[in-house]
Amino acid sequence: MSDNQRLGSSFRDPSGFIYQKDGCLLRQINPSYFPTFTSLKSSGLLDDLIRANLVVPFEEVDLTLAHSTEAAAVIKPEKVALISYPYEWSFSQYRAAALATLQIQRRAIEKDMVLKDASAYNIQFHNGNPVLIDTLSFEPYTPGKPWVAYRQFCQHFLAPLVLMSHVDVRLSRLMASFIDGIPLDMASTICKPMTRFNAGVGMHLHLHAKLQAKAAHEERRATPQGAFGKNALLGLVDSLNGLIEKLSWKPEGTEWANYYNETNYSESSMGEKHRLVQDFLDLVTPLPEMVWDLGANNGEFSALASKRGIQTVAWDIDPAAVEKNYLMRKGDTKMLPLIQDLTNPSPAIGWANQERESLIQRGPVDVVMALALIHHLAIGNNVPLSDISQFLSRIGKWLIIEFVPKEDSQTQKLLAAKEDVFPHYHRDAFELAFHNAFEIIRKVDISGTQRTLYLLKNRSH
Amino acid sequence: MKQMNRVLNLVAATACIFTICQPAHGYIDAGSGSYLLQILFAGILGGAFAAKSAFGNLKLMVARKLHSGKGKDSA
Structure with a gap:
């Protein structure tokens, strides 16, 4: 991104916007929002929320750093290591983000403010906590006015969570298709048979969808006045909070949930692989700031990086593995588990394809780990080795990669149900395919297995 | 009705x-x-919240009373 450019996702709110300047992300506050921003600070709400790890900390910086002359103030938010999206969150991450939003709204109401929008994209995982990154999401409370962001909250949080909990956890992927949240009529149709007798879902989802459809036929959009008191507003938050707290999902029966129990590694080979990965991480120069572990499963190897203080994103296709990783390592502030299907990575979506970045756009990072992954891409998904090399070279400056040969029992499992059309899948072909983009720094056979672990350095970084 | x-x-x-x-x-x-x-749903939501808050306050009051009673006993 060029300097002093507004972010592609920051255009809706006239209160201000995010832009990049001198390598820093800054937020400009426009004059129209300045009085509200002043009240936000003087009420103590922002300080309270920052102390409670509910809003990303920020500092006010000099106006000379403003994007344009009309700026009333400029703030510099603490850097979030990686912007993630709701369709990449596991169930518990999604629920934590929803509950954080409601908690922010409750605390805001107590200080005579309200959230004017409740977009799931405004919540990011920062040091392990779901925090609001849009400091300008508040407006003064107007007596009698219903919650302006109620529709958005239901589309962005309630509908996906109800679908994930009651129908199929993979339905969070719908968020990638509907930029402003899952339409309530669609969510209602999908989950009605399972939630018919749930009063909370009945009110906030099914009846809500019906009233939306009814109102859509009317020409005028209107705001009734004097009909919704503060207690009702707090009651609405309380009702949504109770409903979301009760939603649950138990990860079982998915492909990776028990992967490490079914692996062909002996205890000593596994120990050696652990040592090698740590040794390879130590060889990376300069010290890595960010590691992406692709196909991370429950994050066993990702934790080797996060425990070294390296910000680590553990990507995996399986919602159960990501959920387990998140729940097991909640205290690990350097670990961010996320769902990612590498055969169909998160695309760039939204207005002009610029609102939400693709997986590749969020790289390159210092180190990419691809352990026990290549056979799934090359044999499971028929991707040529040279294409895998090209993809990995776009997202990582260093690569720790494990070659799993055809003779390995895990690869044999993949080949059991399909024709072997992979005559070029062998170690020499692998090294040749990766040679153009990467230089081999270390190469070690893992004893007790037929696998080899490589440390590769990207030639273009 | x-x-x-x-x-x-x-x-x-x-x-x-x-x-x-x-x-x-x-x-x-x-x-x-x-x-x-x-x-x-304004009435229901507001009423439910007011009742919940009142119940919470009542519980807190009783707990405080019991606690202070225990304190006096032990003194």
């Missing part, structure tokens, strides 16, 4: 929407249906 009350509430809320209304100014589309739902 309950059914009748519900119908009356719905009619009153709908009338409210189309008579004493003004345009929404938020940059977020609140959605008329979403507003209508909140207004329909």
Whole structure:
């Protein structure tokens, strides 16, 4: 991104916007929002929320750093290591983000403010906590006015969570298709048979969808006045909070949930692989700031990086593995588990394809780990080795990669149900395919297995 | 009777929407249906919250009383 450019996702709110300047992300506050921003600070709400790890900390910086002359103030938010999206969150991450939003709204109401929008994209995982990154999401409370962001909250949080909990956890992927949240009529149709007798879902989802459809036929959009008191507003938050707290999902029966129990590694080979990965991480120069572990499963190897203080994103296709990783390592502030299907990575979506970045756009990072992954891409998904090399070279400056040969029992499992059309899948072909983009720094056979672990350095970084 | 009350509430809320209304100014589309739902349930939501808060306060008061009683006993 060029300097002093507004972010592609920051255009809706006239209160201000995010832009990049001198390598820093800054937020400009426009004059129209300045009085509200002043009240936000003087009420103590922002300080309270920052102390409670509910809003990303920020500092006010000099106006000379403003994007344009009309700026009333400029703030510099603490850097979030990686912007993630709701369709990449596991169930518990999604629920934590929803509950954080409601908690922010409750605390805001107590200080005579309200959230004017409740977009799931405004919540990011920062040091392990779901925090609001849009400091300008508040407006003064107007007596009698219903919650302006109620529709958005239901589309962005309630509908996906109800679908994930009651129908199929993979339905969070719908968020990638509907930029402003899952339409309530669609969510209602999908989950009605399972939630018919749930009063909370009945009110906030099914009846809500019906009233939306009814109102859509009317020409005028209107705001009734004097009909919704503060207690009702707090009651609405309380009702949504109770409903979301009760939603649950138990990860079982998915492909990776028990992967490490079914692996062909002996205890000593596994120990050696652990040592090698740590040794390879130590060889990376300069010290890595960010590691992406692709196909991370429950994050066993990702934790080797996060425990070294390296910000680590553990990507995996399986919602159960990501959920387990998140729940097991909640205290690990350097670990961010996320769902990612590498055969169909998160695309760039939204207005002009610029609102939400693709997986590749969020790289390159210092180190990419691809352990026990290549056979799934090359044999499971028929991707040529040279294409895998090209993809990995776009997202990582260093690569720790494990070659799993055809003779390995895990690869044999993949080949059991399909024709072997992979005559070029062998170690020499692998090294040749990766040679153009990467230089081999270390190469070690893992004893007790037929696998080899490589440390590769990207030639273009 | 309950059914009748519900119908009356719905009619009153709908009338409210189309008579004493003004345009929404938020940059977020609140959605008329979403507003209508909140207004329909305003009484229930507000009442439930007030009752919950009152019950919570009562519990707190009783707990404090019991606690201070225990303190006196032990003294």
